[in-house]
Amino acid sequence: MDYQAILEQIYQTVKAGENQGRVATYIPELARVNPDRFGVCLTTIGQQSYAVGDSQERFSIQxxxxxxxxxxxxxxxxxxxxxxxxxxxxxxxxxxxxxxxxxxxxxxxxxxxxxxxxxxxxxxxxxxxxxxxxxxxxxxxxxxxxxxxxxxxxxxxxxxxxxxxxxxxxxxxxxxxxxxxxxxxxxxxxxxSIEMSCEELSRCFLFLANQGKLPGTETEILNPSQTKRINAIMQTCGFYDEAGEFAYKVGLPGKSGVGGGIVAVRPGRYCVAVWSPRLNPKGNSYRGVALLEALTTTTQDSIF
Amino acid sequence: MDYQAILEQIYQTVKAGENQGRVATYIPELARVNPDRFGVCLTTIGQQSYAVGDSQERFSIQxxxxxxxxxxxxxxxxxxxxxxxxxxxxxxxxxxxxxxxxxxxxxxxxxxxxxxxxxxxxxxxxxxxxxxxxxxxxxxxxxxxxxxxxxxxxxxxxxxxxxxxxxxxxxxxxxxxxxxxxxxxxxxxxxxSIEMSCEELSRCFLFLANQGKLPGTETEILNPSQTKRINAIMQTCGFYDEAGEFAYKVGLPGKSGVGGGIVAVRPGRYCVAVWSPRLNPKGNSYRGVALLEALTTTTQDSIF
Amino acid sequence: MDYQAILEQIYQTVKAGENQGRVATYIPELARVNPDRFGVCLTTIGQQSYAVGDSQERFSIQxxxxxxxxxxxxxxxxxxxxxxxxxxxxxxxxxxxxxxxxxxxxxxxxxxxxxxxxxxxxxxxxxxxxxxxxxxxxxxxxxxxxxxxxxxxxxxxxxxxxxxxxxxxxxxxxxxxxxxxxxxxxxxxxxxSIEMSCEELSRCFLFLANQGKLPGTETEILNPSQTKRINAIMQTCGFYDEAGEFAYKVGLPGKSGVGGGIVAVRPGRYCVAVWSPRLNPKGNSYRGVALLEALTTTTQDSIF
Amino acid sequence: MDYQAILEQIYQTVKAGENQGRVATYIPELARVNPDRFGVCLTTIGQQSYAVGDSQERFSIQxxxxxxxxxxxxxxxxxxxxxxxxxxxxxxxxxxxxxxxxxxxxxxxxxxxxxxxxxxxxxxxxxxxxxxxxxxxxxxxxxxxxxxxxxxxxxxxxxxxxxxxxxxxxxxxxxxxxxxxxxxxxxxxxxxSIEMSCEELSRCFLFLANQGKLPGTETEILNPSQTKRINAIMQTCGFYDEAGEFAYKVGLPGKSGVGGGIVAVRPGRYCVAVWSPRLNPKGNSYRGVALLEALTTTTQDSIF
Structure with a gap:
């Protein structure tokens, strides 16, 4: 699948739409972030990365x-x-x-x-x-x-x-x-307080798409059973009181942060990280959710 | 995969273990069920059925x-x-x-x-x-x-x-x-009040494993996107306040009933129905959950 | 104490002020009431009644x-x-x-x-x-x-x-x-659904100001201990989630209804009933509370 | 009224009964108190004190x-x-x-x-x-x-x-x-952390029975209206989720502490303090409530 082309297209579509929501302001440092930053990076378990926008800029992963x-x-x-x-x-x-x-x-x-x-x-x-x-x-x-x-x-x-x-x-x-x-x-x-870029994040969580092993090595972080369980917990609990909505719209296990980042895992295929600081009323990145919904709609690879 | 052999083995293992929990008694008719009934049927999207135990006996699917x-x-x-x-x-x-x-x-x-x-x-x-x-x-x-x-x-x-x-x-x-x-x-x-057997149930829900189409026909009940959404809702909401535990242990979208039945869907592969009337404290079939956990542990095909 | 003069004065003062709030509309019949009706009647345990305004008109005591x-x-x-x-x-x-x-x-x-x-x-x-x-x-x-x-x-x-x-x-x-x-x-x-006027209400509840006996007779409805307990329950529970506010402002046991009536009891002295259909956000008569607050402020006979 | 005789009689009656409940142990220092201590002191607004039992011993008023x-x-x-x-x-x-x-x-x-x-x-x-x-x-x-x-x-x-x-x-x-x-x-x-004896407590709260003035002086701590309001708040809120029960049984404004003390006010007449460290499940002194209930039953001077 041509992930680069897909990401570029949906990135432009989401970017052309509204950028609703508000940057988290309850932590003073977070309030200083440029609200229009927007980046995405998808890394396959074959360690190929595909990125668009502000994908190299670090943000607070919270x-x-x-x-x-x-x-x-x-x-x-x-x-x-x-x-x-x-x-x-x-x-x-x-x-x-x-x-x-x-x-x-x-x-x-x-x-x-x-x-x-x-x-x-x-x-x-x-x-x-x-x-x-x-x-x-x-x-x-x-x-x-x-x-x-x-x-x-x-x-x-x-x-x-x-x-x-x-x-x-x-x-x-x-x-x-x-x-x-x-x-x-x-x-x-x-x-x-840890800061990472979308690219770093998508690599960091890749082992959860790879049955618990660090891609490119034989290092086992978690065994396959443990890995599935972590993914299950992300699916049911990763988005506060919007977990059901995220499962419904996106259909991938994932986790959001109030810094505007979201990481999502497609077991067996890839990990994708997206960053856009404006948050919806439930505290999840507005454009982040929109981009991931567009991604699984286009690629038809929600886990469901 | 030899589903028949797998089902027979895990069925015997679960049956040899304790049968904890209580039959639902709040509906008078349900209280009359034999609490030791136990059946399972798995039907693939190729419409092959594999069954063990009381898989032909109808029960209240609730x-x-x-x-x-x-x-x-x-x-x-x-x-x-x-x-x-x-x-x-x-x-x-x-x-x-x-x-x-x-x-x-x-x-x-x-x-x-x-x-x-x-x-x-x-x-x-x-x-x-x-x-x-x-x-x-x-x-x-x-x-x-x-x-x-x-x-x-x-x-x-x-x-x-x-x-x-x-x-x-x-x-x-x-x-x-x-x-x-x-x-x-x-x-x-x-x-x-509808009654079905495990075999009937596993066939009835098979379209949710088949992108919304009735297997063996071209009849579309739901489109692929709608189908994924129904599966996502079952995953996050199908087991009351044990939904997280079921996702964690079993890792398949599904739904339980107080009659002791559970149906679970492996998108792209099969639908499985299990029946055992004794319920755990959360209201889900004790042996049903145990058998499904053993199934995805053995087959390694949880969606996560 | 010259209750008639006091009632007339505070009635005029409250009437000259705003008449805030809304008539209860969830019961169709109640919604038809004239929102500006306003009456009060105080009856002493000596069975003297003092009344002002629409004190003879029946309303739904709810x-x-x-x-x-x-x-x-x-x-x-x-x-x-x-x-x-x-x-x-x-x-x-x-x-x-x-x-x-x-x-x-x-x-x-x-x-x-x-x-x-x-x-x-x-x-x-x-x-x-x-x-x-x-x-x-x-x-x-x-x-x-x-x-x-x-x-x-x-x-x-x-x-x-x-x-x-x-x-x-x-x-x-x-x-x-x-x-x-x-x-x-x-x-x-x-x-x-029972309907009474302020005058009828103040007579009906008078036994609670008279240690449980019907004034003018020897008929005991409740014994003195039971009577105190009913009054205590009215004090702590008679105004829904505004019970504390009513005790604080008025300082008499009482009970309100969504028809705009309030009855309050001064043990050993009198019973007073007031009616004004507009309700505050807690569901108690806006003018009713105001009048009773003015009454106990003027007479200094809150039970506290 | 012969308060001394009344107090002595009800003190003996309550003491002869069970002493249920448990001393508060969540604060280490409180756990060391002798659970069988039991004292009471009633002080009238004329500054006469009547006491029985451990009425001079200080305890944590909490x-x-x-x-x-x-x-x-x-x-x-x-x-x-x-x-x-x-x-x-x-x-x-x-x-x-x-x-x-x-x-x-x-x-x-x-x-x-x-x-x-x-x-x-x-x-x-x-x-x-x-x-x-x-x-x-x-x-x-x-x-x-x-x-x-x-x-x-x-x-x-x-x-x-x-x-x-x-x-x-x-x-x-x-x-x-x-x-x-x-x-x-x-x-x-x-x-x-303040410590007082029953006698000290009954004197300390006496101004609340005296329209806000320190008895024996002209010093106004609170005006009469403010005083009534404090009493009203004690009545509705002074006993946590047992406030209704206390109003129902005792019928006086009061306040309890986990040290086993209770103070209660009879406006216009007296203030009474009682101490017994064993607490009922709601956190109020078991014998303290019993003694005050007996007091107002005997004297018939609940405010209701």
């Missing part, structure tokens, strides 16, 4: 990093992880505290804020050096030793992180956080 | 029929349907009224009771003969003109249908039911 | 009748009543179904719709003739044998009573309704 | 102090306070976060944790020295310059204060906390 933290935790901790966090869609907004109360501190899934915070805590139990080891893990799966935490993004987020501070303390009041809340949040804000 | 009602409504009414019902997982039990109140009478998705009731109402607007036309539709997609509503099941359900009567009246109080509540419920209880 | 049903049930059934309904403020709107779900069909208190419906069912267990006996009871406490159910109001309410039909069926699904839902609703809509 | 913080804030800030906190009963547990989310950071009332935290923040805006000024205020209304914050109680509470840390951060995420969260919590934990 919640997309939660998937990587989950992968590292699942690899190293295994199924006991599911005693502390569920795999069900939440039916509520990404930072809601309501369900935590009725569920006694067990977050519904690892891709909402509450769940990712518990994953951070679990990784800190796995190793006191979890923050450094996580960066090593991301560099390895991305094949890119230069990736870094963005200290000014992390600090910007920390300066207004009242809701996440509420979450970690609330969960700790139920006994489901084992480390000091400051340490857990420091790790959580760091992981959300 | 909520599985909601998918067929959705297909008929989507085919005939199209996307305006989504003004009256969402496509998001509900995060709550199948018969909850809570979200309806915060969502002002718009059910979260068409596969919970509230949503299926709205679909019934929408079909009654499409035709006053909707109840008869729906049976014609099911007979057609199943290729089986002898399928019938079970009057004694429908009446048994009606005799205790206080929760569903509450639902339809509650939705009507928001203006999202346009016909008399008795008429809507009469249709709803009828559609839930 | 939910105010729930207190009378509660009194009759408490008198005849006693404390076992509290196994089926609580005495806590609900914190939600008068017709909410949300708490019923978490509370498994036990309404929070007898003055929200759900609770009054359970009271009706309890009275039907007390006597199959409950509907007639309740009218006898109201006529007796009001000292007025001419009071009647309004059939056209009851039928008007029934014609749009989807929310209440939802409530009774929902509660029955939890087992907390023992009679056919139609019969319970028929009684419920009847009791809400 | 949430009872929230009423004093509210009085100081209402006195100094006035009605603009109600823009930041409501006066409605919450219908949920004392430390619930659920309603804060639907109410966008406006606590339902000033006597639940969330509301008291906002009151602390408001007092910090009134004066940076609020913590010291509040202690001065309590000493003044108690007529007791020796009252102190208990530093070890405050620190004990802080060491496990995850839920309250969650609350203050959650509210701040909505913009309804204006000072640093640490500063607000430091004040909040301090005010909850």
């Amino acid at each position: 919640s997309i990093a939660k998937v990587l933290a989950l992968c590292m935790a699942y690899k190293n901790i295994g199924n006991t992880l599911w005693k502390r966090v569920g795999v069900e869609p939440s039916g509520t907004a990404f930072n809601s505290l309501v369900q935590l109360e009725s569920d006694a501190g067990i977050p519904r899934n690892p891709l909402i804020n509450a769940g990712a915070i518990v994953i951070c805590d679990a990784l800190l139990s796995y190793s006191p050096n979890a923050k450094r080891l996580f960066l090593d893990f991301v560099r390895m799966v991305a094949g890119n030793p230069q990736l870094e935490y963005s200290q000014h993004i992390a600090e910007s987020e920390k300066s207004v992180g009242y809701r996440n501070t509420a979450l970690v303390n609330f969960i700790k009041s139920f006994g489901n956080i084992h480390h000091p809340t400051e340490e857990v949040l420091d790790f959580y804000f760091a992981l959300c | 909520s599985i029929a909601k998918v067929l009602a959705l297909c008929m409504a989507y085919k005939n009414i199209g996307n305006t349907l989504w003004k009256r019902v969402g496509v998001e997982p509900s995060g709550t039990a199948f018969n909850s009224l809570v979200q309806l109140e915060s969502d002002a009478g718009i059910p979260r998705n068409p596969l919970i009771n509230a949503g299926a009731i709205v679909i019934c109402d929408a079909l009654l607007s499409y035709s006053p003969n909707a109840k008869r036309l729906f049976l014609d539709f099911v007979r057609m997609v199943a290729g089986n003109p002898q399928l019938e509503y079970s009057q004694h099941i429908a009446e048994s359900e009606k005799s205790v249908g206080y929760r569903n009567t509450a639902l339809v009246n509650f939705i009507k109080s928001f203006g999202n039911i346009h016909h008399p509540t008795e008429e809507v419920l009469d249709f709803y209880f009828a559609l839930c | 939910s105010i009748a729930k207190v009378l049903a509660l009194c009759m049930a408490y008198k005849n059934i006693g404390n076992t009543l509290w196994k089926r309904v609580g005495v806590e403020p609900s914190g939600t709107a008068f017709n909410s179904l949300v708490q019923l779900e978490s509370d498994a069909g036990i309404p929070r208190n007898p003055l929200i719709n759900a609770g009054a419906i359970v009271i009706c069912d309890a009275l039907l267990s007390y006597s199959p003739n409950a509907k007639r006996l309740f009218l006898d009871f109201v006529r007796m406490v009001a000292g007025n044998p001419q009071l009647e159910y309004s059939q056209h109001i009851a039928e008007s309410e029934k014609s749009v009573g989807y929310r209440n039909t939802a409530l009774v069926n929902f509660i029955k699904s939890f087992g907390n309704i023992h009679h056919p839902t139609e019969e319970v609703l028929d009684f419920y809509f009847a009791l809400c | 949430s009872i102090a929230k009423v004093l913080a509210l009085c100081m804030a209402y006195k100094n800030i006035g009605n603009t306070l109600w823009k930041r906190v409501g006066v409605e009963p919450s219908g949920t547990a004392f430390n619930s976060l659920v309603q804060l989310e639907s109410d966008a950071g406006i606590p339902r009332n000033p006597l639940i944790n969330a509301g008291a935290i906002v009151i602390c923040d408001a007092l910090l805006s009134y004066s940076p020295n609020a913590k010291r000024l509040f202690l001065d205020f309590v000493r003044m209304v108690a007529g007791n310059p020796q009252l102190e914050y208990s530093q070890h109680i405050a620190e004990s509470e802080k060491s496990v204060g995850y839920r309250n840390t969650a609350l203050v951060n959650f509210i701040k995420s909505f913009g309804n906390i204006h000072h640093p969260t640490e500063e607000v919590l430091d004040f909040y934990f301090a005010l909850c």
